[in-house]
Amino acid sequence: MKKVLGKIIAGSLAEGFSVRINPNIATEEIKTGKFVSICSAKYKFFSLITDLKLEVSNPDILLFPPETHEKFLHDTLRKRDIYAVAQIKPMVILNEYNQVSPVKIIPPHFSPVLEVDAEDVALIFGDEKQANKRYFNIGHPLDMTTPVCLDLERLVERSNGIFGKTGTGKTFLTRLVLSGLIKNEKAINLIFDMHGEYGLQARKEGAGESFVKGLKTLFPDKIVIFSLDPESTRRRGGMPDVEMELPYHAINVDDVLSLQSELNLHQTALESAYLISSKYKSNWLEALLTKGHDAKEFAQELGANPESIAALYRKLKRIEHLPFFRKTAGDLHATNSKRFSVIDQMMEYITKGKHIIIEFGNYSSTFVYLLIANMITRRIHAEYVAKTEKFLGSQRKEDEPQKLLITIEEAHKFLNPIAAQQTIFGTIAREMRKYYVSLLVVDQRPSGIDPEIISQIGTKIVAQLNDEKDIQAVLSGTNATGFKSILASLSSNKQVLLIGHAVTMPIVIETREYNEEFYKSVSNIFDKKPIKDLIEEIY
Ligand SMILES: Nc1ncnc2c1ncn2[C@@H]1O[C@H](COP(=O)(O)OP(=O)(O)OP(=O)(O)O)[C@@H](O)[C@H]1O
Numbered sequence: 001m002k003k004v005l006g007k008i009i010a011g012s013l014a015e016g017f018s019v020r021i022n023p024n025i026a027t028e029e030i031k032t033g034k035f036v037s038i039c040s041a042k043y044k045f046f047s048l049i050t051d052l053k054l055e056v057s058n059p060d061i062l063l064f065p066p067e068t069h070e071k072f073l074h075d076t077l078r079k080r081d082i083y084a085v086a087q088i089k090p091m092v093i094l095n096e097y098n099q100v101s102p103v104k105i106i107p108p109h110f111s112p113v114l115e116v117d118a119e120d121v122a123l124i125f126g127d128e129k130q131a132n133k134r135y136f137n138i139g140h141p142l143d144m145t146t147p148v149c150l151d152l153e154r155l156v157e158r159s160n161g162i163f164g165k166t167g168t169g170k171t172f173l174t175r176l177v178l179s180g181l182i183k184n185e186k187a188i189n190l191i192f193d194m195h196g197e198y199g200l201q202a203r204k205e206g207a208g209e210s211f212v213k214g215l216k217t218l219f220p221d222k223i224v225i226f227s228l229d230p231e232s233t234r235r236r237g238g239m240p241d242v243e244m245e246l247p248y249h250a251i252n253v254d255d256v257l258s259l260q261s262e263l264n265l266h267q268t269a270l271e272s273a274y275l276i277s278s279k280y281k282s283n284w285l286e287a288l289l290t291k292g293h294d295a296k297e298f299a300q301e302l303g304a305n306p307e308s309i310a311a312l313y314r315k316l317k318r319i320e321h322l323p324f325f326r327k328t329a330g331d332l333h334a335t336n337s338k339r340f341s342v343i344d345q346m347m348e349y350i351t352k353g354k355h356i357i358i359e360f361g362n363y364s365s366t367f368v369y370l371l372i373a374n375m376i377t378r379r380i381h382a383e384y385v386a387k388t389e390k391f392l393g394s395q396r397k398e399d400e401p402q403k404l405l406i407t408i409e410e411a412h413k414f415l416n417p418i419a420a421q422q423t424i425f426g427t428i429a430r431e432m433r434k435y436y437v438s439l440l441v442v443d444q445r446p447s448g449i450d451p452e453i454i455s456q457i458g459t460k461i462v463a464q465l466n467d468e469k470d471i472q473a474v475l476s477g478t479n480a481t482g483f484k485s486i487l488a489s490l491s492s493n494k495q496v497l498l499i500g501h502a503v504t505m506p507i508v509i510e511t512r513e514y515n516e517e518f519y520k521s522v523s524n525i526f527d528k529k530p531i532k533d534l535i536e537e538i539y
Pocket residue numbers: 164165166167168169170171172173203204205206444493494511512513514515
């Protein structure tokens with residue numbers, strides 16, 4: 001039997017409805033963000049509680065509040081005159097055939113408001129047991145244990161965001177979502193793993209186990225690790241599948257554009273970079289690094305401004321200290337536009353359905369992260385554009401590219417209003433799924449992301465945010481009044497608001513625990529007995 005929480009007493013479609021909470025329910029039992037239903041004769045409306053307040057039938061009562069010891073008076077008032085009111089805003093309707101539709105009608109006066117049950121949750125959010133591996137359990141509603149599922153097929157149709165202030169569980173959630181996509185084969189993932197948290201294992205704060213398994217550990221034959229710092233990968237007990245080496249000529253001027261705000265590069269310095277590249281083509285960086293120390297002479301040769309050349313040289317010189325970049329031997333004037341082999345290798349793996357984690361090891365500065373992520377993404381995207389065009393030409397099913405989801409942390413550094421206009425990540429977010437590539441952005445400062453890009457984000461998974469600007473940024477484009485107070489009342493860890501394309505309606509959940517039980521449900525490494533046990537069995 002579902003618990004009746006109260007009755008609808010007033011409201012409108014635009015503003016939401018007021019629910020008078022029943023006197024037998026303690027006010028403290030009801031939380032904002034709670035998932036509830038309203039039952040009318042033909043329909044069930046579903047909603048979250050967005051706000052709670054205290055009301056009184058006659059203001060005079062407030063002039064003489066009962067003393068603590070006047071229990072009888074207090075109980076009598078509670079029966080009729082003092083009560084709590086919850087604010088709710090219905091977001092979907094189920095009809096008598098259990099079909100879901102948007103809300104265009106209102107429930108009548110005094111419709112009962114009920115707790116939802118497991119069956120309701122499964123009807124609205126899908127059920128993992130349904131066919132096609134479409135749904136993936138990501139957590140459960142507050143005060144319930146029934147799984148809330150993401151619709152993975154809808155998820156990969158758009159770019160998505162995981163937001164929240166530091167320590168709220170973004171990286172853990174990202175690993176959950178990626179595990180779902182890998183297990184159910186809904187997209188190939190390319191993960192730029194800035195802090196080494198996705199591959200083998202990651203640290204876990206707090207009591208209990210201090211490490212959790214990474215994706216390579218859970219899906220050993222589905223994931224390939226590309227490492228910029230193989231030593232660090234090995235120190236942590238792993239073996240990189242590919243040790244990355246990138247020639248200078250793989251960096252082109254557009255890749256440097258993405259560093260503009262990080263390096264504080266002036267427009268004239270970028271113009272100089274274009275001047276060098278128009279003369280030296282793909283060897284422009286090598287030319288800059290070998291000739292730029294004498295800025296005056298080099299500037300004269302190019303017809304550039306010596307100060308800009310000097311600034312560009314000074315700022316890009318640090319590339320020389322990065323061991324994974326290799327100078328290409330040979331004639332500076334050669335126009336060597338050959339693709340670099342790391343991309344070929346990546347595309348080969350992607351075509352075989354493998355997921356790629358790029359580990360940065362000790363080279364986890366923003367400078368390196370931005371540069372590498374831009375270089376690689378630009379080229380992978382170009383490959384995908386070519387693949388897609390081939391598919392559109394042939395219309396053969398086997399030519400259809402697999403969807404690719406690119407995960408980046410610190411997304412505002414890639415997608416701030418300046419970068420989003422100029423760099424590949426902005427392009428991908430804006431063109432949506434046209435070329436089968438989309439983003440999974442993870443960020444603690446969503447207000448730093450270009451508003452146009454945020455509005456293109458399909459599904460948002462939002463943990464606690466304190467900054468008013470950040471809250472505004474994540475909620476922009478959703479016509480959801482009331483979510484502000486829900487966001488403000490989320491707990492600081494493992495609680496999120498799910499909103500957007502991959503869920504039928506917004507909902508607050510407790511995130512699924514990333515633990516042994518989870519590993520067993522997504523990974524098959526536990527099916528095989530460890531060799532030690534097999535040996536023991538034999539003898
Ligand atoms: N789903 C989960 N299962 C188990 N533990 C979790 C989960 N989510 C969060 N935690 C706990 O919260 C801690 C912080 O989570 P996480 O590292 O994902 O935060 P974050 O938002 O990525 O922080 P930062 O912005 O600093 O990177 C974890 O170390 C872990 O102890």
